[in-house]
Each structure stands twice: as C-alpha cells, then as structure tokens.
Amino acid sequence: PLRRPDRKSVSFTHAGYHVLRGTNSGSFGAFRCGTILDRFSQIDMLHVDIWWKGQNVLTDGGSYRYNGATPWHNYFLRTEGHNTVKIDGRDQMLHFRQFKTLYWTEAKLLSFHDTPAWALTEGEHYGYQRERKCTHRRSILFLKDDLWVCVDTVIGSGDHSASLQWLCGEFPQEFDAGCSELTLATPEGPFSITILNEKAEPYAGVDVVVGQESPPRGWLSRYYGQKTPVPSLAATVAGSLPLTLVSILAGGKAVARLSPSKAVGSAGQGETWTVDTDSLSTSFRLVEGRFQDIEVRTGQPQ
Numbered sequence: 605p606l607r608r609p610d611r612k613s614v615s616f617t618h619a620g621y622h623v624l625r626g627t628n629s630g631s632f633g634a635f636r637c638g639t640i641l642d643r644f645s646q647i648d649m650l651h652v653d654i655w656w657k658g659q660n661v662l663t664d665g666g667s668y669r670y671n672g673a674t675p676w677h678n679y680f681l682r683t684e685g686h687n688t689v690k691i692d693g694r695d696q697m698l699h700f701r702q703f704k705t706l707y708w709t710e711a712k713l714l715s716f717h718d719t720p721a722w723a724l725t726e727g728e729h730y731g732y733q734r735e736r737k738c739t740h741r742r743s744i745l746f747l748k749d750d751l752w753v754c755v756d757t758v759i760g761s762g763d764h765s766a767s768l769q770w771l772c773g774e775f776p777q778e779f780d781a782g783c784s785e786l787t788l789a790t791p792e793g794p795f796s797i798t799i800l801n802e803k804a805e806p807y808a809g810v811d812v813v814v815g816q817e818s819p820p821r822g823w824l825s826r827y828y829g830q831k832t833p834v835p836s837l838a839a840t841v842a843g844s845l846p847l848t849l850v851s852i853l854a855g856g857k858a859v860a861r862l863s864p865s866k867a868v869g870s871a872g873q874g875e876t877w878t879v880d881t882d883s884l885s886t887s888f889r890l891v892e893g894r895f896q897d898i899e900v901r902t903g904q905p906q
Contacts (some may be wrong), residue, residue, distance in 0.1 A: 615718035615725075620699050622716055624723040626749035630658035633746055637727035640708035647695050649709045649729040650742040653724050654752060656855050657792035660773045662687055663834075670703075677702060677829075679820035689740050689756050689849070690767045696731030696740075704841055705775035707734055714741075714894070721900045722747050722886075736846060739799040740763060741893045747900060750855035753879060757893025758847040765842035772835040774824065777805070777812070779837075784810035786837045799839045802848040802890075804862045804877065810839040848893065856882050863887075882894050 615624045620638020625631075636651040645668075654662035665685045668676055679685045683695045698706040709731035717724045728741040738760030758766045772893045775788040775795075784806035785798040799807050813822045815833025822836035841847050852858045863876045875898070878887045884903070889896045 607775065615716070615723045620711075622725045622727075624715065624718075624725060624744065624746040626746065629694075630656060631656050633744060633752060635725050635727070635742075635744060637713050637729070637742075638713050639710045639712075640661070640705075643706065645708075646680075646686070647682045647697055647699065647705065647709075648688060649711050649731060650727060651686040651688045651755065652742075652744060653687070654853060656750070656795055658792045659775075659792055659795070661775070661790065661795045662770055662790055662797070662826060662853065663773050665771055665823060666850070667828070668823075668825040668831050669829055675746070675818070675820055676880060678834070679823065680825060681888040683833070684767075684769065684821075685771070685775060686821075687770055688742075688768075689758065690769075691732045691736055691738060691740065691758060692764050694732065695766070696729065702818070707731070709718070714743075720748075721902075722898060724895060726894055736764060737761065740766075743890075743894050744897065745886075745888065745895050747884060750883060751858060751879065751881055752851075752853040753877075753886075753888075755890060755893050755895070755902060756849045756851070758845055759892070760845050763844050764847065765840055766847045766849065767838060767840040768799065768851070768853065770799075770837040770853075771822070772797070772837065773823065774834055777814075777835045777836075779812040781810065782806070784808075784839070786812055786835060788835070793855065796857055797837055797898055798852040798858070799837070799861075800850045800852065800860060801841070802850070804850070804860045807839045807843045807849070809841075810837065812837050818879050846893070848890075850877075850890075852879060852885040854881055 622635040624633045634653045711729035714726040726743040743755045824834040
C-alpha cells in the first residue's frame with residue numbers, strides 16, 4: 605500500500621505508483637507507471653487518479669466482480685475503463701483469459717520532481733510496440749493545489765488513432781461541447797476537465813457518457829459487486845504520429861493559450877503555453893510531450 609510521508613506536501617514514489625502531493629493534504633494525483641511484474645493486473649498503465657480538496661474527481665473504475673459477465677469483467681479490467689490512452693482500439697497487453705494477461709507491459713519513469721509551487725512526473729510505456737510500433741508518453745504537471753496539466757503523446761511512425769478517457773467521480777456534471785469542457789459540481793466547488801489539441805484548441809469529437817450499458821462505459825465500482833453510473837469524458841484523434849492530447853484539469857475554470865513561436869519547432873513544440881486560473885498563471889513549453897521552462901505566477905492573472 606502507499607504510505608503517506610511525514611510531510612503531507614511531499615511527493616513520492618512507491619512500487620510503480622508516483623504521487624504528486626499539494627500543500628493541501630486532500631489534493632494529490634496518483635500516477636501508475638511501472639513495468640508489470642505479475643500476470644494478474646489490470647491493463648491500466650499510465651492511469652492517473654486525481655483528488656482535489658478531498659474529492660476523488662478523476663477515479664479508477666474498480667473491479668466490480670471477478671467472475672461477472674464477460675462484457676463487465678472486460679470493461680473494468682481493460683484499458684478502456686481507465687484514465688489512460690488506447691491506441692488503434694487495442695489494449696496495452698493481451699487479455700488472454702479472465703485472470704491471465706500476456707505480453708506484460710513494460711514502462712519507464714522519465715522524470716519526477718517536486719518543488720514548493722509545482723510537482724512533475726513523466727513516464728512512458730511500451731505495450732503498443734509489439735503490434736503498433738508506437739509508444740504512449742504521459743507528462744503530468746501539478747500546480748499546487750488547484751491545477752493539473754496532463755499531456756498525452758503517441759510517438760513512433762505511421763498513421764494511428766489515440767483514444768483518451770477521463771472517468772469522473774460521482775458528481776453532477778455539465779458538458780460544454782463547444783469548448784470540450786466537462787464541469788463537475790463537487791461539494792468543494794466546480795472542477796473542470798478540458799481536452800485540447802497541440803494548438804490549444806478544443807477537440808471536435810469529445811463526448812460525455814454516463815452509465816452506458818452496451819458497450820459498458822461510464823461506470824464506477826467502489827465496492828465489490830456494486831457499480832454506479834458516473835461521467836466519462838472521452839476524445840479520439842487520428843492521423844500521422846506524433847499525436848498529442850492536452851488535458852487541463854482545474855478547480856474552477858482554466859483558460860489555455862499559445863503565444864507566438866519563440867523557438868524552432870512544429871505547433872505546440874517551440875511555442876509557449878500559458879494556462880490561467882482564478883488564482884495562478886503558469887507557462888511552459890512542450891517538447892516531444894515533455895515539459896520545459898516551467899514558470900508559475902500566483903495571484904490574479906494579468
């Protein structure tokens with residue numbers, strides 16, 4: 605199990621999980637990044653759980669039943685039921701039978717940093733190398749305590765599709781399709797999830813499903829044998845690699861934009877991103893799906 609360090613605000617790693625902690629003990633993210641070492645494992649590499657002010661706003665779906673109907677067992681076990689990316693509609697490793705997987709996913713932690721103002725973790729996995737010849741890389745920047753920026757990049761060659769899901773907690777929700785933003789009404793206030801492309805533009809194909817039966821989508825099982833309908837926000841993008849999806853996860857509202865290019869590179873690579881919330885403004889560059897030149901300004905953004 606994860607053990608809380610002596611200082612509640614310290615980020616830490618443990619047994620393939622990497623925890624980004626805020627100054628508020630109820631705000632943190634848990635990142636799954638470690639090579640699979642056992643045949644019985646959910647197919648969930650680079651999944652992340654987000655807690656904000658004690659509210660589990662982005663969550664793991666759970667297990668539901670170990671010997672339930674096949675469609676439900678598959679949904680809770682496999683990649684599609686987790687907060688990660690599915691490439692070309694495939695799982696990260698082969699679900700051979702109910703309690704056995706083959707071609708165990710290998711993963712690598714690329715960086716892990718913790719500062720008073722922000723924490724950062726970056727990792728990638730190689731579960732799609734065997735058939736699709738591509739790699740999923742995920743970088744998560746946590747601006748303490750109310751803003752996460754999650755960058756998913758599929759690298760390699762050729763044309764592929766990438767599908768990203770954010771499975772939410774049990775909260776009322778409102779979806780604005782025009783800006784691909786889902787807002788959760790939590791007891792601590794609104795929490796928003798927005799999916800953007802490499803140009804800081806909303807993806808057109810983003811949708812929200814709550815408690816879909818066939819195929820299953822938008823379900824949470826916190827207790828064995830019980831399942832609850834919850835919002836599932838998802839986006840799919842297709843084209844030549846690299847493919848990039850940028851998720852802005854914020855207490856309240858957040859606005860992202862790109863400044864004119866300041867370095868040589870394609871869109872989203874050399875340009876500077878700026879993300880503003882009511883309490884802070886951060887800027888950074890993204891190079892091959894990784895954060896560089898991070899700056900944070902607190903107070904009301906200009």
